[in-house]
Amino acid sequence: MNKGFVLIEALIAMIAYSFILITMSSITLALKSIPEITFISQLDVFKLQLDQMFSRSKNFELVENQLCFNLDLRHFCLVNENSRLVKKPGYEILIDSVIEIQWELNENEIKIHGVWYENPFTFVFEFE
CATH class of the missing domain: 1.20.5 (Single alpha-helices involved in coiled-coils or other helix-helix interfaces)
Known part of the structure; x- marks a missing residue:
């Protein structure tokens, strides 16, 4: 049993x-x-943030390697300060560890050339 x-x-x-x-x-x-989760870098977020900001902005001008523009009836400038790209007035840090940055302003586009953590980048934003 x-x-x-x-x-x-x-x-x-x-x-x-x-x-x-x-x-x-x-x-x-x-x-x-x-699927694998893709890595999103600070540079990708920076590009998206600039694209969103520039699409709503007007009256772009370059003043002493600063890009100035009007956004929502206020005047702002993007300044490279202490390896940071800062939106002034105020102190909104858009991206950190930017070694150098150069702006090119044409009639209908903005080109940004820079170096971030020893990686060169170039962004082109079109506007009307």
Whole structure:
């Protein structure tokens, strides 16, 4: 009589073990199919922030390597100060660790050339 119970217990244990393996493999497969999360750098956020700001701005001008413009009836200038690009008046830091930055202003576009953490970048923003 004990031998029958041992056989039934072994079968139940094998079925439970198989169920656990199938469940774990399906969970692992589901986790593996999730796409990788892409890394968003501070430079990407900076570009998006400038694009949003410049799309609503008017009257751009360059004054002593500062880009000045009107945004929502207020006058702002972007200034490179202590390796930071700052929006003045005020002290809103747009990006940190900018080694150098140069502005080019044409009739309908702004070009920004700079170096961020030893990585050169160039952004072009069009406006009307």
